[in-house]
Amino acid sequence: MRHEGSGQNGHDRTFLADSARESADGVDIAADHAAFSAAFAAPREHHDFIDDFVDLVGHHLRTPLTAIRTLLELLADDSGGGLDPATARRLVGAVQANSDRMLRVIDTLLLLARARHAESARDxxxxxxxxxxxxxxxxxxxxxxxxxxxxxxxxxxxxxxxxxxxxxxxxxxxxxxxxxxxxxxxxxxxxxxxxxxxxxxxxxxxxxxxxxxxxxxxxxxxxxxxxxxxxxxxxxxxxxxxxxxxxxxxxxxxxxxxxxxxxxxxxxxxxxx
Missing domain, CATH: 3.30.565.10 (Histidine kinase-like ATPase, C-terminal domain)
Incomplete structure (x- = not known):
């Protein structure tokens, strides 16, 4: 089949579907654990993989999680209602954006583990x-x-x-x-x-x-x-x-x-x- 199309609407580069939420529902924790165990046990590039994994977790998960905590503290401290509604909405939006980023990273890590586990070609x-x-x-x-x-x-x-x-x-x-x-x-x-x-x-x-x-x-x-x-x-x-x-x-x-x-x-x- 051959498809052809040209756009008519405004330019939007935020189209990519966030499949993290889809894959997070009903995830098989035991299967994910087995996949990561197989990935880390593989002799090829074993140490490089673990080093890269630690670096990535520090950058992709710890950084947005720290930002979320800071943003939530700002919202929680606003007991007197000093924040105007627009600022509060921006803070909540930043929390959501950082949460979405972590979900995408977790989904990608699970996908990577599945890919490494799939090298046996059993499935x-x-x-x-x-x-x-x-x-x-x-x-x-x-x-x-x-x-x-x-x-x-x-x-x-x-x-x-x-x-x-x-x-x-x-x-x-x-x-x-x-x-x-x-x-x-x-x-x-x-x-x-x-x-x-x-x-x-x-x-x-x-x-x-x-x-x-x-x-x-x-x-x-x-x-x-x-x-x-x-x-x-x-x-x-x-x-x-x-x-x-x-x-x-x-x-x-x-x-x-x-x-x-x-x-x-x-x-x-x-x-x-």
Whole structure:
């Protein structure tokens, strides 16, 4: 199926769905614990992973939690009603924004643990990448239209691999979401499922691009890359996309230049016949 769209509404870069709340409801704590235990027990990059994890928790969780406590103290101390309603609303909004940030980080960490745990391939099943790309394109179409970005989805014929369909959809969705976030009104975004020479997905945009000096380490899980013009959540998510690709024995390639857009391609093994 091929979708084409161009936006008509105001530019809005806050479109990305916050799936943290969705995944938090009914979460299986025992399964998450097992996944993290498997991740930390893995011999590969064991110490680096733990060091990165500690650094990330300190930055992504402790910082917003400290901000929340400070904001709540300001609200609690206002027993005399000295704060005007507009200021009180701004403080409450800041509490909500920091809470949402922590939920997104926790959701990403759980996803990363699932990706590392999935490397055993025990739960992998046949997956049609074209169908996954098509679902992501349909979900992103309203956001592309609202941001004034022309989006095409090229996923006509089945493209089979094996893997975890939930993880694959999250990876493709994150790449597409980042592409929309960092592409200006009037830009273009393309999502493709490719069968030859190996099954692959490609996400290409005409956005701001990534400077060469910022690209090394961009796909390392749990590592923050400062000063790229993107927020920390985006960088954390790119590392998770890399982990998902690796869990599927896939290769991820990035081609980008400032002002000339970015192309991400993940190539997967061919599904056994």
């Amino acid at each position: 992998h099943v046949p997956v049609d990448l074209a169908a996954v790309v098509d679902r992501v394109g349909s979900a992103m179409a309203p956001a592309a239209d609202g941001s004034g970005i022309s989006m095409t989805v090229e996923a006509t014929d089945p493209v089979w691999t094996v893997g975890d369909p939930v993880l694959l959809e999250r990876a493709i969705g994150h790449l597409a979401g980042n592409a929309l976030r960092f592409t200006d009104r009037g830009g273009r975004l393309s999502l493709r499922a490719l069968a030859e020479p190996r099954p692959a997905i490609e996400v290409q945009d005409t956005g701001v691009g990534i400077p060469p000096e910022r690209q090394p380490g961009l796909l390392r899980p749990l590592v923050l890359t400062a000063g790229t013009g993107a927020d920390d959540d985006a960088h954390l998510g790119l590392g998770t996309v890399s982990a998902i690709a690796r869990a599927h024995r896939g290769d991820i390639d990035v081609r980008s230049a400032p002002g000339r857009g970015t192309t991400f391609r993940i190539t997967f093994p061919t599904a056994p016949s």
